[in-house]
Amino acid sequence: MAHGYISPKGALEMEDVGNNICDELVLRSLLQYDSRDADEKTLIMHDLVRDLAQSIMENKIPGVQVQRANVSSASDHSKIRELNLSGTQIRTLPDSLCRLWNLQVLNLDDCEKLEALPKKTRDLINLRHLFLEDCESLTEMPSKIGELTSLRTLSQFIVGRNRGNRLEELQCLKLGGKLTIRHLERVENLMDAKKANLAEKENLLHLNLQWESDNDAPTLEEKESEEKVFEALEPHPNLEILWVWGFNGRHFPDWMSNSTLEKLVDVHISSCKNFLHLPQLGELPHLKYLWVTTAEEVEYIIEDPLISVRQFPSLKTLYLWSLPNLKGFLKEQVTNKSVEAFSNLEELRIEDCSSLKVVPSSLKKLKKLKCTSSNLALLSNLENLTKLDMYFEESTSVETKYAVTTETLRSQTNLKILNISNADELSLPEQGLRALKSLTNLYIVNCNSLPRVWFVHFTALEELGIYGCPEVVELPQEIKNLNNCLKTVILSDLPHMVCVPKALQHVSDSLQYLYLFGLPQLRSLPGWLGDLRCLEDLSIHDCLKIASIPDSIRGMTKLRYLSVQEFPELERRCEREKGEDWHKIAHIAHLQIGEWIP
Template sequence: MNFSHLRYLGLCGLDIKTIPDSIYSLRKLEILKLMNCGKLYSLPKNLTRLQNLRHLVLSGCDSLSHMCPDIHKLCELRTLSVYIVKSEKGHSLAELCHLNLGGKLSIKGLENVGGVCEAQDANLKGKDDLRELSLSWDNCGETNSVAGEEVLEALQPHSNLKRLDIIGYGGSHLPTWMGNSSALNSLVSLQLLLCKNCRQLPSLGRLPFLRKLEIRSMDYVRYIDEYESYDGVEAKPFPSLEELRVLFLPNMERLLKRETTGMFPSLSMLMINKCPKLQLPCLPRLTYLFVLECKNELLRSISNLNGLNQLHLRGSEVSYFPEGTMNSMTSLASLQISYFSELKELPSDITKLTALSHLSIDHCGKLECLPEQGFEGLSSLRHLTISRCESLRSLPEGVSQLTSLQSLTMEFCPALMKRCSEGTGEDWHKIAHIPSVILKGSD
């Protein structure tokens, strides 16, 4: 069969280290997709023979370390999802100069850029069809920080860009264009990951359409925006931000250096992991909060979040919740507390959560009791799950008055499950009215 007129070729999940030379016979090929070829090490050296190639899509090819040389010769190329910079001839960043690329582009190996001129020659600012751009250094900030700053400054993208990821950058400051609302006027999503040496962030709160922001593993950052002169309704910080993830930031103290009443007017989802110094302000629109490795300071501050609908607290060594932690969460519908290895008891004010419909408690091995007084106040509770709470021995009497409760699931809580066994357990009368009772694991 003659494949010489083939225009599209997709290879998925193949156990190959390189593409066979027979690909050169596909002179009419316009689209080449290589997906989940985990052992693929390099692209064919003479891939540029495919002069009609318009779209080269690489996805899930994690072992890929070499592109084909002289990729600038593919003058019809419009999509190049991955480009790997090398110091050898034909693999420089300047190869991208005259390619009219659009869609998504991930540039890896930026530690191999020879200098500012090479970065400027990439002409990212001139690529107005690019919508997603990822810039990554493979040695997580171990390169010369000054050189890295100059390179990144020269890699300013076009203002049409929607998503930007910066990974492993070694500089102490991010480029000036990142805090310029006109330079990133269309930006919707931003990720800053593993920028270990970065001392502070630019004025990200000025970006008018930014909806998603993730900041991860930046040891020196204390605030996600240090700009102090947001004044007036028209200048509210982060006016469009809906989702915020702050992860592994050991010195982060507050979200903004100068917190104001108008900040984060659209923020609905917040995820926090290993930010031991962080305290939260009032965030009236926040409906979902997920916190990993909580400290008491952070637990105290969540009492400000009276609009929460879902709260997941996971992984902590606190023995008790600070007083008043959940006093004002009148809208909370779902609460999950998991992997609190030292927790002895739940906060007593949990019984005031009259809107709570889902309560899940798991892997709290030292939890001895649920609040005995007022548990019947959880009048909206429909689903209760208790798992891996080996020290929990009984349910509060108020459970018998929870007429909305539709399901109770208990897993690997031997003492508690024994008391709730049908017909013989001492607590059976408390749960007999529940339509669905599931007991799993007796040891």
Template sequence: MHDLVHDLAQIVGMLEYSTMEEAITVEDDISDKVCGLSFFLGNEGRLQTREALEKTKKLRTLIACPPSRWLVSNINIDMLMKNFQSLCVLDVSHCLIKEVPPSIRKLKHLRYLDLSRNISIEVLPKSITSLYNLQTLKVNTCFELRELRKEMRKMVSLRHFEFEGKCTEMLVEMGRLTNLQTLTHFIVGKDEGHSLEELKCLNLKGKLTISGLENIVTIEEAREANLRGNKHDIRELTLIWGSSNTGMNDDDVLEGLEPHPNLKRLSIGGFGVAKYPSWMEKLLAYKNLIDLVKCIDREFYYSSSNNNNNSNTSGASSYSSSSGIMVAFPSLKILRLNTMPNLVEWLEVLPSFPSLEELYVSSCPKLKTMPTQFLSLKRFKFGYFPNKMALKSLSSNLVSLNYLTIERCRDLKSVPEGLLQNNANILHELCFGRCPKLETIFPSKEEEVEEEGQVVGSGSSSSHHHLQQPLLLLVFPFLQCLKIIDCPLVKTFPDLQGMTSRRCLKLIGFKELKSLPEGLQWLTKLDTLEIGQFSEELEQLDTIKGEEDLQHLVSLRRLRLFGWPQHKNPQHQLKHQLTHYLQFLRTEEDYW
């Protein structure tokens, strides 16, 4: 909005809405006729605020915008409830509220109440159930919230209810709230009035998490939720079985929880299955599905018409598009496979996953085979004690990666051939972490040659070592970040001269380093540099190889050197700039 138009709008709406900013004083004269007020104050404005507020008896909208945390400590929340009984909108999220006072019952006209991010709230007052006109109630990120009032079933005007906390059961007979459109979480209980039947007649939309599914026994009970019937506006669905789940009836329960085809995101957790539900075969008909999370304690799979139904196999069936071409998961953009200890094979059906951009594979130790055709994949994260054979089967055909992370692969000795070569010109970020046997990241010849070069992870004082000569000089022209952390056996690195776009370089977890990396002077865009552990022998040296290159890092803002000699302070090398964060740690334990 143009400044003049903005000023005109403020003049016209002066008596309607006001903003209390940092420099406000009583003399600034907030009109007693103002109906709406937003706070944008920090600590400096709080002395005069109580007097300013007491003039606004007709206030209908009150929004405490960050950083107005002082609101409760300076202006008692109970005072707000008693003095502004005409309020229709009250947003006191993130205001350090510890307890909602019973006087909230005085806000009879309230239609919108946001108590989110007040992490100390443990229980809502009983009087909140008398707010019969309330349409929106938000208590998101109230992690200590342990109880919902059973009488909330009387709040028949409620349309949107969002909450997070430690609650173990829902309010009784939630199905009475027939105007409800948004419900972020439903907890299934064993007692009457807490079953999935309470969701049957609710036309919900947006996000829905259903937990406590271990309390469901039969497929008929599961179908009471009517997820496929009148839940066509649900876009994100999360189904969670608790830690006490025995898995005995999970297959029937999941069979009855078939979602509507309009679904965009599906996540399933804590699920122990004996056979897959039939609607999983039709999952590919979910043309709008863009995010699928498999976070399963035991096994999970989706089937193919040519699948042998092996419970250790994950395959894919087909979806027939309008063009007549069979395509699996045509719209899926994000896929996460997490904690699937019994999954051995992930079978491939072509064409499949044409839109997949992000793939995360974590804690699948038996997985040996994966699909190879992910032509749109941009981000790939692989780790947490996986099987290196799965990485090898996937790597050769990845040609569109921008971000690659490999971590906690304890048996991995080398990055599979082709993974970096095929993506060198488009990679933006490379991260390798806690792979204790990893020796070779960048491609090399089979034979070892004696070559003078950059050495990491060797305790020898010689500058000549038996290293693997690079097979080809890989250049990463758009690489902005390279992290190699706790991979102490890695010996060679690519030429830093070809990485002039790099902004972040972290080489941590190596032993007995005797110099800074060669070619460091070329990284003029480097913002963050963290390296270690340097050898104690450097304490005896007046000059350390590579320290003069620091003067060329004109963009450096964060520098961490682990084990750097105490008598060597590179600050004088950085005199061309003000480094925001300069730290010299004796050991890497200080870092973690």
């Protein structure tokens, strides 16, 4: 349940009353905020209430019954208030739907094949919430949807060119929550954009603006037109999330650099190929997440601070992808002003930014870095990393891999999680690995070999994942160095692995979780599997040549979870009470045989 749509102008609407009730229920410990939601927006049943409910159900107290309303059995469909069709494969909705005059909630989220809404949708005069998230096949909105003046949620609006489905239909709608506006390239009249009246929509928290033109070479007139439209779409200062996709202009609107949008916490700028400079977002006091992708002309993140020398004070995550001309985070004249920037940055992702060679030394709180081999030199300034993702580009020379990696890894004594893609023995030479004494998680992706040296120095390794490595058929014997620490092994998408690696017998004193996914040549499960006396969880998915479960599994008393999926023959043999292998696995407490049903 989203929280925080209270109108400051006095009149209490249905959502306002609901929010007040939620506040009261939180105070009375009947509801609580979900601890997994970092922004504290989601309310769930309080632990005490849930425990009481479970206790009641488990004891089956006489007279307590749970009944479900069956909408389809209602004799008067005009009484229907909510209709949930989310995730269905429906292409069109019947016109009769518009006779549900009292319908207040229509949920069509994830209806990927839905092509159109009923033409008379405007007859649903009591509709308050229309959810259209991920309805990518929708091509236009029904005419005069702006007449639904009770509407408070419209998660997607598609701009049309005809009167009745233009952007001005949003003018009188008091929308809140999230709004995605698609096909903004269709806006021909600047006044139409102004009439959308986004600046007055005080409950709108998430705005997603999308231009979807196929024109790769817009004229100067077209660029200027999009700039004016974008300027006219200024949102209310209450906005928290802004996503911009496909904008063809050269300059972002002035309001994006305006500190009045001080509640912004998340900004995404994607596929805006023609803009020359990023908006000055560093003044925004609460901005936590910034994503910039496919910006070919941008050279710096900060060019000239307007007011404060403290830039991006709250930013935690920065993602930069496909910025080929990005030279640095701060322009040279800015660094001369002693600007304090990115002081709270924790996660940095840099991909396809070949001109970037250095990051600010002020990134003292940075814990996670993802980068390609062309950016590995960035690590020389970073000493507090706990997670590193490295992708080695094929164009990187062996000499560069060896030299850069050796020097940069030597300082990463705190590193705990390492993801390696497209690496080889020279990519991670022994001199650079010796410092990684704290490494607990190693994931190897698309590598043709597993050099033994990798398993010599990682004496604290707890989890090993190997994915998409076509030449890997066995694990090095040096894995025995990990016998007292290695708990989890994941082997996935290894097309030539014929046998479960015998080297795993060397970690029988510590291995607790073994996952075998997508091993098409794996012929059988070995009898020595029973020697893995600490194994608690065994998952086997998409290993079609395995014919049966070994007898030794009956002696694995600590095995509590077994999952067998995506190969019918073994699923049949493991069928409860009936399968030939059922007696071997009947002692396992938690079984998942066949298709996973969440």
